[in-house]
Amino acid sequence: MTIQFIAIGTSLGGLEALEVLLAGLPKNFPVPVAIVQHRHKSSDDKLRVALQEYSALVVTEPQDKEEIVPGYIYLAPADYHLMIEVTSDAVREPSFSLCVDAAVTYARPSIDVLFETAADTYAERLIAVLLTGANHDGMQGMRKIKARGGKTVVQEPSTAACPIMPEAAIAAGVADKVLPLADIAPYLVKMCNF
Amino acid sequence: MLREQLEDIEIQLLLEGIHRYYGFDFRNYALASLKRRIWKIIRAESLTSISGLQEKVLHDPECMERFLCSLSVNVTTMFRDPNFFLMFRKKVVPILRTYPFIRVWHAGCSSGEEVYSLAILLQEEGLYHRCRLYATDINEMVLKKAKAGIYPLDAMQYYTQNYLQAGGKKAFSEYYTSAYEHAIFSSYLKENIIFSQHNLVIDNSFNEFNIILCRNVLIYFNRFLQQRVFNLFHESLVQFGILGLGRQETMKFTPHEQDYEQLEGGEKFYRRIR
Numbered sequence: 001m002t003i004q005f006i007a008i009g010t011s012l013g014g015l016e017a018l019e020v021l022l023a024g025l026p027k028n029f030p031v032p033v034a035i036v037q038h039r040h041k042s043s044d045d046k047l048r049v050a051l052q053e054y055s056a057l058v059v060t061e062p063q064d065k066e067e068i069v070p071g072y073i074y075l076a077p078a079d080y081h082l083m084i085e086v087t088s089d090a091v092r093e094p095s096f097s098l099c100v101d102a103a104v105t106y107a108r109p110s111i112d113v114l115f116e117t118a119a120d121t122y123a124e125r126l127i128a129v130l131l132t133g134a135n136h137d138g139m140q141g142m143r144k145i146k147a148r149g150g151k152t153v154v155q156e157p158s159t160a161a162c163p164i165m166p167e168a169a170i171a172a173g174v175a176d177k178v179l180p181l182a183d184i185a186p187y188l189v190k191m192c193n194f
Numbered sequence: 195m196l197r198e199q200l201e202d203i204e205i206q207l208l209l210e211g212i213h214r215y216y217g218f219d220f221r222n223y224a225l226a227s228l229k230r231r232i233w234k235i236i237r238a239e240s241l242t243s244i245s246g247l248q249e250k251v252l253h254d255p256e257c258m259e260r261f262l263c264s265l266s267v268n269v270t271t272m273f274r275d276p277n278f279f280l281m282f283r284k285k286v287v288p289i290l291r292t293y294p295f296i297r298v299w300h301a302g303c304s305s306g307e308e309v310y311s312l313a314i315l316l317q318e319e320g321l322y323h324r325c326r327l328y329a330t331d332i333n334e335m336v337l338k339k340a341k342a343g344i345y346p347l348d349a350m351q352y353y354t355q356n357y358l359q360a361g362g363k364k365a366f367s368e369y370y371t372s373a374y375e376h377a378i379f380s381s382y383l384k385e386n387i388i389f390s391q392h393n394l395v396i397d398n399s400f401n402e403f404n405i406i407l408c409r410n411v412l413i414y415f416n417r418f419l420q421q422r423v424f425n426l427f428h429e430s431l432v433q434f435g436i437l438g439l440g441r442q443e444t445m446k447f448t449p450h451e452q453d454y455e456q457l458e459g460g461e462k463f464y465r466r467i468r
Contacts, residue, residue, distance in 0.1 A: 101230065120226070
């Protein structure tokens with residue numbers, strides 16, 4: 001099954017982990033990537049700019065209803081949940097959708113929200129990656145992704161700045177693969193280049 | 195059949211039933227957030243399926259009331275996204291100064307925090323006495339709160355920071371008196387505000403405006419419904435009138451894209467040019 005979407009979630013220590021991961025994705029990477037990084041609600045453009053430094057792909061914060069296309073790294077905007085939905089029954093093109101609903105697992109943007117809506121849209125054509133962090137966000141989302149046939153990758157906790165989030169996912173039994181940080185990007189490239 | 199397709203069918207049936215029986219039309223709301231909130235209600239009602247919720251909502255009007263409350267999103271703060279209000283001061287106020295009388299429509303005003311923010315800003319810029327602010331929302335309960343203009347006192351510290359970042363010129367505490375853990379906003383701020391119920395999904399234009407603000411409301415609608423609302427706003431704006439949207443909302447990719455130009459400053463202020 002062709003992978004059509006990659007969703008990445010991270011919290012505490014995420015910037016350093018994302019640097020390594022994004023640097024490992026080549027310019028011709030064929031699958032769109034969305035990232036939820038927990039951050040303060042009044043954060044500005046700095047995270048996007050920082051991530052762009054390390055990526056050969058374009059890093060952007062999506063607008064509501066923006067179409068999802070390969071060649072882009074989509075970063076969840078501060079203070080919005082980032083979701084994926086299909087336009088309508090007639091046009092089943094996935095697009096981004098944003099909302100300002102209450103925080104989920106204390107976070108907005110929440111990793112669970114991205115993962116769960118991605119699972120609905122992409123089912124088995126999805127890979128989710130959970131990186132370093134200090135809470136349990138992402139675990140429920142990974143459970144749903146697995147239930148819908150998608151693949152889940154968790155950062156090997158010993159390589160994480162904060163192991164709590166990866167450990168939570170592993171303990172919940174929702175990790176298909178546990179990989180050291182350095183091996184995650186090569187794994188994604190292998191899975192997506194057919 | 196896939197599980198998610200069945201879920202979509204159940205949601206359509208639920209929304210169709212509510213529309214036909216109660217008249218509330220959520221059929222063109224954005225699906226991803228709607229689905230999440232529907233499941234939240236299902237858990238709160240101790241049910242297990244969307245069809246179960248449909249049965250309860252259609253047979254129990256009180257459950258319908260709770261459904262309506264849970265579906266309406268009322269997240270707002272004073273001087274929310276302070277840079278938006280700062281840009282309003284810098285880029286929009288100079289345009290408004292050229293009008294003898296200014297009609298403002300704040301669509302989806304929720305509990306009113308942003309309307310009072312605007313009233314304060316216009317007051318400080320010496321324009322408030324020539325303004326009429328129409329603040330509308332679909333939800334009558336939040337409109338009551340908005341009319342009262344009374345907010346929890348413990349929010350004021352955060353609102354004061356926002357106010358200052360938005361270019362506030364005074365001590366924020368001048369605008370309210372505190373009593374019983376609440377901040378009561380001065381009644382003169384309300385003088386030129388008209389609060390009323392308006393449903394963007396079905397209601398029509400009710401006036402012609404120099405400026406329309408509608409922030410983080412359209413994200414809850416699908417493209418079809420967004421289109422309806424953009425048409426409604428277009429009909430309701432004067433030539434060179436201004437539409438202010440939420441930070442991640444855009445007129446790009448809409449049929450009205452060519453009819454507007456975005457003001458400089460990075461915020462979502464669109465000026466109608468044709």
